[in-house]
Amino acid sequence: MSDALKTAQNRLSAVASTLTGGFFGSTPQFPAFDDLPKVAGEPQGCIWGFFDQDGERDECGTLNLLTPAVVQAAAREIHSGEHVQLDWPLHNVQFPGFGRKEFHQKKIDLQPSLNFKAMDDEVYINTQSGSQWDSLKHFAHQATGKYYNGLTHEEATQSDTNGIHNWCERGGIVGRGVLVDWLRWYESKNGSAPSAVSRHEITVEDLEETLKWQGTTTKPGDILIIRSGYVRWHNTASELERKSGTQENGIAIGLQGSERSVRWLYSHHFAAVAGDTVAFEAWPPKLDEGFCLHEWLLVQWGTPIGEMWDLEKLSKLCEQKNRWTFFLTSAPLHIQGGIGSPPGAIAVF
Incomplete structure (x- = not known):
């Protein structure tokens, strides 16, 4: 250093x-x-x-904001005890993008080898091919090659520094989740939303209008979750549409990468952010403009990014209850030096 x-x-x-x-x-x-x-x-x-x-x-960045006092306050969001898991089924991404291998499960009959009726299974997952957290060593600042807190790319490839195990050892991710249901707001206003596999940029002004429409306010240490419509698109798309949208083009809706977005996110001091789209931000980023949100969130602030979360049931429950805040718990895979993980996320009302 x-x-x-x-x-x-x-x-x-x-x-x-x-x-x-x-x-x-x-x-x-x-x-x-x-x-x-x-x-x-x-x-x-x-x-x-x-x-x-x-x-x-x-090595934990803004997850440090999830103090015992913040978690205790978040627990007061629990009223009815209803709960929704936010992980997409692991097999859902039929055609993973960016050259990633698809999910595979092998079911094993143990009777022939152990002489009693039982089963195991073995699974292969690329932790970036479905619902996921990006760790603080997933994406570097592309110009400097550094990750959060000055970790170099060479150091990242040869150490466990900034790995997801740090989150697990501090007790996972527990706090108040806030859904910004941009898709529901946008469709209530305009009738139909932009394609989820276009590079439509959701602006900070959109987020503020959605929060106002919902009657929702945020607090420092919240976990911000944005619904853009990507999962809904994938759930209803044909096989050809999925292959084109996820594997062949690599274009997706998301939050606008801009100075306005960077300053807005900083001023709200979220513990983590997540969404239902490929990269949280509109993808691909405009790296030459200096406002790639992966570089700001993961690198400059150490803010975990959740991607491709299934927010469909959550959206319906929020609308039903007229409440878009909830207790959120997430237990990532406890892998030393882990780079990505399914979130194991549950929203509790």
């Missing part, structure tokens, strides 16, 4: 250490975006070092 980076991280850690109760006692008050100490070689808005503790480099 360079001396300049160490200096910047020490300054951010010093800011953090002045906060009443620290990160694990209360929600920190972040500096304004433009007031964050400059990290050498990184754009304004980088928070490397902000969550470091006792000289140890942080």
Whole structure:
């Protein structure tokens, strides 16, 4: 790590250490975006070092916002006990994109070998081919080759640093989920929504209008979830449409990658974000403009990104209850150095 980076991280850690109760006692008050100490070689808005503790480099990013107090408050979202799992069936992506291998399950009859009637199964999954979390070592800043908190690409390939096991060891992901049902809002206003396999950009203004329409407010430490319609499209598409949309073109609806989006996301201080589309942000990103949300969320802030979550039943239950906030629990696969994982996510009302 360079001396300049160490200096910047020490300054951010010093800011953090002045906060009443620290990160694990209360929600920190972040500096304004433009007031964050400059990290050498990184754009304004980088928070490397902000969550470091006792000289140890942080590997959990904004999941540190899920303090016991935040989780206790989130538990008050539970009223009826109804619950919905948000993982898409693993076999659902019939034609994984980006050259990824499809899901495979092998069912094993144990009777011939063990002489009692029983079964096992073995599964193959590419953790990026269905409902997933992106870890903090999944996507680097493409110009610098660095991941969250200054981890280099070479270091990432040779270590477990920034792996998903860190999330599991801190107790998984538990907090208040907030569904921004953009699709339902958009269709109520316009009749029909843009194609999920077009590069339609959902704007911050859209999100704000949807939240207002729902009567929903967000809090620091929330887990933001955006419904864009990708899963609904895939559920009803023909085999040819699925192959074209998921494997041959690699284009998908999502949140706009822009300075406005970056500043809005920073100012809301979400613990994590997720959506039902391929990449959360409109894909492919415009890397040359400097506002690829993967680079900001995963790299600059350490904010996990959930993708291709099944939000259809959740959307219906939220509409039925006229409430778009809920208790959310997620148990990723406990794999040392894990790069992606099915979320194991459940919304509880």
